Amino acid sequence: MTANEMPPMATPRVAAGALFFDNDGRVLLVRPSYKKHWDIPGGYVEPGESPRAACIREIEEELGLNTAIGPMVVLDWAPAEHEGDKLLLIFDAGSLTTEQEQAIRFADGELTEWRYVAADDLERYGPPRLTRRLRAAIAARNSGRAVYAEHGNVL
Template identity: 55%
Template sequence: MTSTEAQPSALAKPLVAAGVIFVDEHDRLLLVRPTYKEYWDIPGGYVEPGESPREAVVREVAEELGIRPPIGDLLSVDWAPHPEEGDKVLFIFDGGRLNPNVLSSVRFGDGEIAEYAFVPTADLDRFTIARLVRRLQATHAARGSGRSTYLEHGAHPEA
């Protein structure tokens, strides 16, 4: 092994999380109010060992909201290290538009979610923290463009 090759113990071992954005007929984003955080978030959570990010989203939506809508394409990947939690990679998928029939089936079964609301992207800062606002606005824009995007700390890296 040369001095330029990474030693196995020196490799990054990030936490991996996955979430999903759902919209309503007005293109507002679904936010959930977790019982264990001081700010609103999107449905999702950490990926478990042996689970893909997409599988994690399907599981988390079922646990948190009690529904199993189809989960679409990957919209964004965000490199988002956190001072207390370390390196993190976040995957956000497209959940599409939730129709009233699906919404009427929402149940907060696992006790992690207290309520949900649809929020215009311009009002996200009233509900959540700055880095999540940046991530959601960039992901929502990617959804509108039909292309996925790569982010760092919730924003496009400088070229």
Template identity: 60%
Template sequence: MTTPDTPAMATPRVAAGALFFDGEGRILLVKPGYKDGWEIPGGYVEPGESPREACNREIAEELGLPASVGAHLVVDWAPIDNEGDKILFIFDAGVLSDHERAAIRFADGELTDWRFTYSNDLDGLMPARLVRRIHTAIEAKLRGIAAYAEYGVEPTNPAN
């Protein structure tokens, strides 16, 4: 219960996305039909749902694939002026096999296309904040750690 003496608290929107790769190390991108640009599979977390559950649900809804994403690679605090505070997760979804790629179906009609793209070719395909978040997630995967980011980039530690 809030009272007049209770300070305001953040109520961020939470979303989760998945990084799928192919055998060449390219990233799976999806094209939403309702906006410009490309994205990674994923979406907003529903009430009572964990970010991991939301990511798996979105993969099933958007791509028609059963999913069980692995470890989270990055959690990013990334508010947007016109949308408010956001906390965004990226999970490692592993390598998509040829069989899985052939099974991709746009189950809920939100997506219109998909493709694999090298991480160095992401600029201009999506918002810069998502490009930064994906690069941070890939770096975390390579280092074998989970990363914390702000606006897509790991903050520097002034104590180091």
């Protein structure tokens, strides 16, 4: 089969985000300057880069932190109308120490603030599918098992 005979294939954008917690189990959200809603630290994977490496890079670029991350907790198929096919991965980033919190710097200017938010309050900060994705990530982290989701709904 030649390249011209190949059936069409999905070429999704891939993004990776970090799920940080505080000691009360609240999730760290950041406010991007270019979005109308809050999100978790992270961003798109660059060509040749793994999602895990992209997550670590984005944490450093956005928050000024050099930190390790744990396992993937969610893989979400989340195409968006004006963005096309997307695969979104969330990695467990554990908890930040007080020193790390104090060291947060919005190094690249993409973010304007950060805060911890309780799982029950997530819908006030982002669209429903982001809320579903984050709640799925929290449940996956608590169960110790990664999950697959579509539009934030675990299947």
